[in-house]
Amino acid sequence: NAGVMQNPRHLVRRRGQEARLRCSPMKGHSHVYWYRQLPEEGLKFMVYLQKENIIDESGMPKERFSAEFPKEGPSILRIQQVVRGDSAAYFCASSPFVGQNSGANVLTFGAGSRLTVL
Amino acid sequence: AQKITQTQPGMFVQEKEAVTLDCTYDTSDQSYGLFWYKQPSSGEMIFLIYQGSYDEQNATEGRYSLNFQKARKSANLVISASQLGDSAMYFCAMREGDRGSNYKLTFGKGTLLTVNP
Numbered sequence: 065n066a067g068v069m070q071n072p073r074h075l076v077r078r079r080g081q082e083a084r085l086r087c088s089p090m091k092g093h094s095h096v097y098w099y100r101q102l103p104e105e106g107l108k109f110m111v112y113l114q115k116e117n118i119i120d121e122s123g124m125p126k127e128r129f130s131a132e133f134p135k136e137g138p139s140i141l142r143i144q145q146v147v148r149g150d151s152a153a154y155f156c157a158s159s160p161f162v163g164q165n166s167g168a169n170v171l172t173f174g175a176g177s178r179l180t181v182l
Numbered sequence: 183a184q185k186i187t188q189t190q191p192g193m194f195v196q197e198k199e200a201v202t203l204d205c206t207y208d209t210s211d212q213s214y215g216l217f218w219y220k221q222p223s224s225g226e227m228i229f230l231i232y233q234g235s236y237d238e239q240n241a242t243e244g245r246y247s248l249n250f251q252k253a254r255k256s257a258n259l260v261i262s263a264s265q266l267g268d269s270a271m272y273f274c275a276m277r278e279g280d281r282g283s284n285y286k287l288t289f290g291k292g293t294l295l296t297v298n299p
Contacts, residue, residue, distance in 0.1 A: 099287075104291065105291055106289025106290050109285075109288075112286070120285075171287065173226060173227035174226065176225050178225070
């Protein structure tokens with residue numbers, strides 16, 4: 065009964081390279097969310113996706129960041145031309161549904177991917 | 183203004199004692215939800231407890247209870263009978279607005295709890 069699976073757990077990139085972070089939601093969950101945790105901070109919402117659709121990307125930086133959740137395979141958070149300020153832990157979460165009857169809508173988080181930009 | 187404020191960067195407690203972690207929130211919405219998550223040193227985020235703004239009873243989950251004081255806008259986490267495995271960062275989070283947007287959580291900066299043997 066695997067939870068939310070994220071890989072890689074740790075990723076080191078040099079400035080200007082690309083980072084790709086993957087997330088497989090819990091079985092039965094069709095909603096995926098990405099959050100970022102900067103050092104000494106709480107998590108901040110980035111994007112909400114369903115299969116093949118971006119529902120809310122209000123927390124995504126306007127440039128260099130993109131996310132997808134294809135029909136088949138994991139969700140991917142892509143950061144192009146990384147800079148030192150992108151160094152953070154990136155968490156993926158999933159939930160089974162969103163809606164009026166899901167007041168708690170508990171998000172199940174993965175263990176995070178820690179990106180270090182040299 | 184901070185939406186979620188956790189004023190205790192670090193807390194210490196003796197094993198088997200109870201501890202309260204503070205959380206105050208700021209929202210003008212009538213409908214909102216409050217969450218607590220635990221982040222051990224391994225890094226994952228573990229859901230502990232949830233309180234809806236319209237819930238009249240304080241939420242409880244095993245050794246965790248949420249002391250919800252709506253008028254004071256506080257949602258403190260109480261851990262009873264602390265165990266060494268409770269040592270971790272604890273984050274308070276809020277979901278504002280109607281349940282259709284209940285995926286967007288605002289987190290506080292966290293409190294590092296250390297349980298001493």
